[in-house]
Amino acid sequence: MTQRRSVSRRLRRGLGVIGLIGTVLLLAAVAFFYSFTFTHLDPQVAMLHAVKEMMEHVALPLVVLLVPVTVMVLRVIRQAFVPLEEAASEIEATRGHERGFRIDASHMPAEALPFTDAVNDLLTRLDEAAARQEAFAADVAHELRTPLALLSLELDRLDHNDAPRLKKDVAAMRRLIDQLMLLAQIDADAAAQIAPEPISLVNVASDVVGSIAPGIIAEGKMISLDIDEGTPIVNARREAVAAALRNLIENAKRVTPVGGTIQVRVGPGATLAVRDEGPGLTPDRLRDLVQRHRRADHASKTGAGLGLAIVERIMTAHGGMLSTDVATRELVLRFPEP
């Protein structure tokens, strides 16, 4: 493994070499000028005298010159790199809000400008590519709805043993399309930078649980809402938060057996939690599901992971996070305290 090249280390080494070469050259010059030879240094006294002379007139001036030069150069170099370090931490801080980010080049040294300009240009192109991709996905999802609606209606007329099974498949497709449209909407909102507004988590949870409950009861399952002390208000986009909670409940519904209860909880603090009667998700598994669908190299038939990826996206867009608690079998949406 080769050592990464550090500018300061190279400078230190360079200045050291200059000092050495300078000393040797000076010695050589002095020897040549005064026509010294080694025989002149034969007696011990002459040798000592020569060494003393060299220390005073060669080594000392060199040290006096080189030390401040080294200190100053290192200082200049370090200061020149400060804007780069700042840019790096700014880039790191954009995690989750990458869209539209550009490196601020105003404090950059002129030498770094071509590099930052190139990176910013790359970011612009990446943003455009992402936007094109999203628009395409949204268009496809949108266009798919009409044929799917027709298919679903035709199936409704079909009096055949296979009809219910086919209807289920169409319903699954419909859910996937809904998720795709939702994803496109979240991205569009993020790009348009729509300002969040104060919303009550209790209010949102109560609406979502109320509207989703009939479907859960129809499957012979139950759902309940618990409200912890206080009524947390968060700054968020209401429809997006509702969609995130709905996704978590849909997920919980899949793993909860008939007769089981899905428990939704508001609080403590600015949190929403959904507990199901499934085995619970380990943090690794959750990260896996979210990541896999973010990379879009795998799609589950049920869209379970896609749903969670969307929840994660909504949460990051709100500066919050999606986490899992294996002990309580809960998925938790944590919002930043306003």
Next chain:
Amino acid sequence: MIVRPRKLLKDMRLLIVEDNDRMAALLADGLQRRGFVCDVALNLVQADEAMASAQYDAIVLDLGLPDGDGIDWLAGRRKYKQMPPAIIQTARGALEDRITGLDAGADDYVIKPVEVDELAARVRALLRRPGVRTQPVIEVGTLRFDTASRSACVADRKVDLSRREADLLELLMRRAGTVVHRDAIENALYSFNDPVTPNAVEAAISRLRRKLDEAAMPGMLHTVRGVGYMLKDIQT
């Protein structure tokens, strides 16, 4: 075995406004098989003509129509005419679009592609709401409630109810299939000056549930703890 009269729904006339003629025909067919009478309008001009010539109980409205936007048309008509309740059927999935539709005077919305069962259930729920055409009798499955005499019966067997229980049952029946929030029940059942004990609603619900269970209708009244209650036909 008592045959349930279905004439209530048979009377219900729907106007389907949808520009895709195949979709419109399939929707009309599906809803007709579920007991509604349906007319189809392929654009807003046809919709206006249909509205002028017949009395509809509800409208199923598509948004993107060749001669205009469904929402604008609805809002325009609502301004100066009595309009039947409308369900917006939209391919737009945008989160805020739904709210815009409801603001413009739509009573409900469904997102395409819609299941006929879901649409039929939404229309039925819409028609149970108090409003344009008041129905003397509301029915949910074999449970019937007479709004005039404030009495209920299950398969022609009378269920004895107190005034408050009758109010509660009517409220739940009008919104059958959906969860009625606790606050809404409290507001509807207890006037402002009435002292409401913390568990008054629970007590009323549990009395009503017992009576429904005794009347051979077990499992109709569901509790969504922390949110509210739902009355639901056992079959659907």
